[in-house]
Amino acid sequence: MSTQDFFAANAERHLEEFLELLRIPSVSSDPAHIPDVARAGRWLADRLNAIGVPEVQLIDPDTHPVVEARWQVDPGKKTLLVYGHYDVQPVDPLALWISPPFEPTVRDGKIYARGAADMKSSMITFIQALEAIVAESGEPPLNLILLFEGEEESSGRVVTEYLTANPDRLACDAILNLDGAFPALDHPGFGVTLKGGMLVELHIKIGDTDMHSGKYGASVPNANQIMAKLAATFHTPDGAVAIAGFYDDVVPLSESDRAEIAASAAVMSPILEESGAFVEWGEPGYTAAERAGARPALDINGVWGGFTGEGAKTVTPAEAHMKLSCRMVPNQDGRRLYDLIVAHIEKHIPPGIKWEANYLGGAPAYSTPRDNWALQVAASTLADVYGVNPVFYRVGGSVPITIRFKDTLGVDTVTCGFTMPGSNIHAPNEWFRFEDYPKAQRTWVELLQAFGEA
Numbered sequence: 001m002s003t004q005d006f007f008a009a010n011a012e013r014h015l016e017e018f019l020e021l022l023r024i025p026s027v028s029s030d031p032a033h034i035p036d037v038a039r040a041g042r043w044l045a046d047r048l049n050a051i052g053v054p055e056v057q058l059i060d061p062d063t064h065p066v067v068e069a070r071w072q073v074d075p076g077k078k079t080l081l082v083y084g085h086y087d088v089q090p091v092d093p094l095a096l097w098i099s100p101p102f103e104p105t106v107r108d109g110k111i112y113a114r115g116a117a118d119m120k121s122s123m124i125t126f127i128q129a130l131e132a133i134v135a136e137s138g139e140p141p142l143n144l145i146l147l148f149e150g151e152e153e154s155s156g157r158v159v160t161e162y163l164t165a166n167p168d169r170l171a172c173d174a175i176l177n178l179d180g181a182f183p184a185l186d187h188p189g190f191g192v193t194l195k196g197g198m199l200v201e202l203h204i205k206i207g208d209t210d211m212h213s214g215k216y217g218a219s220v221p222n223a224n225q226i227m228a229k230l231a232a233t234f235h236t237p238d239g240a241v242a243i244a245g246f247y248d249d250v251v252p253l254s255e256s257d258r259a260e261i262a263a264s265a266a267v268m269s270p271i272l273e274e275s276g277a278f279v280e281w282g283e284p285g286y287t288a289a290e291r292a293g294a295r296p297a298l299d300i301n302g303v304w305g306g307f308t309g310e311g312a313k314t315v316t317p318a319e320a321h322m323k324l325s326c327r328m329v330p331n332q333d334g335r336r337l338y339d340l341i342v343a344h345i346e347k348h349i350p351p352g353i354k355w356e357a358n359y360l361g362g363a364p365a366y367s368t369p370r371d372n373w374a375l376q377v378a379a380s381t382l383a384d385v386y387g388v389n390p391v392f393y394r395v396g397g398s399v400p401i402t403i404r405f406k407d408t409l410g411v412d413t414v415t416c417g418f419t420m421p422g423s424n425i426h427a428p429n430e431w432f433r434f435e436d437y438p439k440a441q442r443t444w445v446e447l448l449q450a451f452g453e454a
C-alpha cells in the first residue's frame with residue numbers, strides 16, 4: 001500500500017494516537033509526574049514495537065526514560081539518528097487555559113493541549129510516517145536510531161549520561177532533531193544557529209549593616225547607587241556592550257551571513273511586532289534581526305537591594321545584588337566572558353567596596369554548517385513539499401543537546417518541525433493546527449526517503 005493510501009486509511013486511528021499521547025501529563029520538572037513521564041515513555045515504546053521496529057528499549061524506565069529504538073537495515077547504508085522529547089512544560093497558570101491542558105480540545109482548526117506543539121505532534125507524526133513506510137516497503141530506507149527523551153524541559157540527565165557512555169552505539173551520519181518550528185506561518189525553515197548562554201551573579205557590600213540615611217547618607221557610599229553606576233558601565237550610550245574584549249572572539253558577519261539573515265527576516269515578523277516592545281535598541285551597525293540572531297548580548301536580568309516595600313523607609317543600604325546573563329554567538333566561551341566581566345567590575349567599582357561575583361554556568365552556541373549534507377537534503381525536500389524555499393534562520397535561545405551530540409558523536413544536527421509561530425509553547429493554550437498534521441506525516445516520509453537516497 002502506498003504511504004498516501006496508508007495515511008488515508010488510518011487517519012482516524014492516527015489522530016486518536018496523538019490525542020492519547022497528549023492526555024498523558026508528562027511534566028518532567030515536577031517529581032509528582034514521574035510515573036506519567038515513565039508511562040509516556042512506555043506508550044511510545046509500545047507504538048514503536050507495534051509498527052515493527054526490531055530493537056526498542058527503555059533506558060532508566062522508572063524515572064524519565066529515554067526510548068531508544070534501532071532499525072539496522074543494511075550496514076552499507078547511512079545511519080540517521082532521530083532525536084525528540086516527549087516530556088512537556090508545566091501548565092501554570094492553569095486558570096488561563098480555556099480548556100484543560102491534558103484534555104486535548106479542538107477549536108478553530110487547532111488542537112489545544114500542553115505538548116501539542118512542543119513536541120508530541122512532531123514525535124507521533126514521525127512514528128506514523130515510519131509506520132507508513134514500513135507498510136509500503138517493509139523497512140526504512142536507511143538505518144535508524146531513534147532517541148526520544150523524557151526530560152528535555154528539565155535536566156536532560158538520562159540522555160546525556162547515555163550519550164556519554166555509548167558514543168559507539170550511537171555513531172551515525174546525521175542527526176535529525178524533530179523539535180523544530182516554522183519561522184513564519186506556512187513558510188518552512190530550519191533554525192540553523194542557536195545562541196549559547198552564561199549566567200553571573202554579583203553581590204556588593206559597603207558595610208556590615210543598612211544605615212539611617214539621615215545620619216549616614218551624606219557620608220558613606222550607598223550600595224544601590226554603586227550598583228546602578230556599575231550597571232550603567234556595561235553598555236556604551238549607543239547600545240554596544242562596553243566590557244573590554246567582549247567581542248574579541250566573535251566571527252564578523254560575512255556578506256552571505258547578512259544575506260541569509262535578511263532572507264529569514266523578510267518572512268518572519270518584525271522584532272518590534274513580535275516582542276511587544278515599544279522601541280528598538282542595541283548595538284549600532286547591525287539590523288535588529290542581525291543583533292537578535294548573530295550578535296552577542298549582555299542583559300541585566302535583575303537588580304535588588306535596600307527597601308522596596310510599601311511606603312517609605314529612609315535607609316542607606318549596605319548591600320546590592322545583580323543577576324546578569326550573556327547570550328553568546330559561535331566561538332565565544334562563557335568562562336572567558338566571565339573573566340572579562342570580573343576584570344570590568346574590578347576596574348569600575350570604587351576602592352574599598354567589598355564584592356563577590358559567581359559564575360552560574362553556561363553553554364556555548366551551536367551552528368549547523370550550511371553545507372551539511374543532511375541539511376541540504378532536508379532543505380530541498382521541504383522546498384518540494386511546500387513549493388517555497390525554506391529559510392535558514394537563527395535562534396536566540398539554546399538547545400544544549402545539539403552541542404552534546406557534536407561533542408560526543410562529532411555529528412551536526414538538523415532541526416526540523418511544524419510548530420507555527422504563536423502556538424503558545426511553554427504558555428497556556430498551546431496549539432497545533434489540524435492542517436499541519438497530515439503535512440507533517442507526509443514531510444517525514446519524503447524526508448526519510450530523501451535521506452535514504454542521498
Ligand SMILES: [Zn+2]
Pocket residue numbers: 085118119152179
Ligand atoms: Zn521542545
